Amino acid sequence: RKEVEQDPGPFNVPEGATVAFNCTYSNSASQSFFWYRQDCRKEPKLLMSVYSSGNEDGRFTAQLNRASQYISLLIRDSKLSDSATYLCVVIDSNSGYALNFGKGTSLLVTP
Amino acid sequence: GAGVSQSPRYKVAKRGQDVALRCDPISGHVSLFWYQQALGQGPEFLTYFQNEAQLDKSGLPSDRFFAERPEGSVSTLKIQRTQQEDSAVYLCASSYQYEQYFGPGTRLTVT
Numbered sequence: 231r232k233e234v235e236q237d238p239g240p241f242n243v244p245e246g247a248t249v250a251f252n253c254t255y256s257n258s259a260s261q262s263f264f265w266y267r268q269d270c271r272k273e274p275k276l277l278m279s280v281y282s283s284g285n286e287d288g289r290f291t292a293q294l295n296r297a298s299q300y301i302s303l304l305i306r307d308s309k310l311s312d313s314a315t316y317l318c319v320v321i322d323s324n325s326g327y328a329l330n331f332g333k334g335t336s337l338l339v340t341p
Numbered sequence: 342g343a344g345v346s347q348s349p350r351y352k353v354a355k356r357g358q359d360v361a362l363r364c365d366p367i368s369g370h371v372s373l374f375w376y377q378q379a380l381g382q383g384p385e386f387l388t389y390f391q392n393e394a395q396l397d398k399s400g401l402p403s404d405r406f407f408a409e410r411p412e413g414s415v416s417t418l419k420i421q422r423t424q425q426e427d428s429a430v431y432l433c434a435s436s437y438q439y440e441q442y443f444g445p446g447t448r449l450t451v452t
Contacts, residue, residue, distance in 0.1 A: 273432060274432070276441075331385070333381070334383050
């Protein structure tokens with residue numbers, strides 16, 4: 231069983247919609263959490279870190295629920311340019327540095 | 342400034358050939374990571390360097406995989422006697438503190 235699980239989607243939403251992705255992780259000792267974005271045939275890029283108190287960056291909101299061991303990403307007012315794969319990432323608690331990636335959730339925003 | 346660069350961007354190898362993939366990290370980044378991303382999957386950790394020291398090679402899938410970073414800058418990932426299951430994108434990332442910056446990857450196809 232992978233340490234980080236995500237619904238692969240695809241999520242097809244119209245422009246302007248709100249969409250939410252969830253991710254679960256298995257290691258309760260995990261300390262650091264991130265969302266990365268990966269465009270087709272490109273490298274992953276850090277979208278945002280996820281903090282226990284929740285954090286917002288423009289149209290993007292990330293939340294962490296330690297008790298249930300899940301992480302969420304909410305995208306409001308979707309743009310065509312938001313179409314990408316969103317990767318849930320947890321720092322491996324044994325090493326403290328290796329990134330554990332989920333398989334990614336594919337989002338397609340349509341006109 | 343210059344990001345992480347990797348070469349070649351694409352490599353086709355016949356089964357049984359040896360390949361060498363190069364990574365040029367961001368100047369001054371102490372930490373360097375290699376990841377393998379199979380089609381439709383998230384990246385999987387392979388190995389980690391701090392300067393020239395390879396501190397973790399637990400993710401290397403077999404002894405056919407070898408990585409080095411002799412002067413603490415450029416790194417090479419070598420795969421001997423390539424197999425079809427080695428076909429993937431090989432991503433290099435470097436970091437100074439906690440954020441890992443990824444290169445564009447080398448897409449390896451073994452025929």
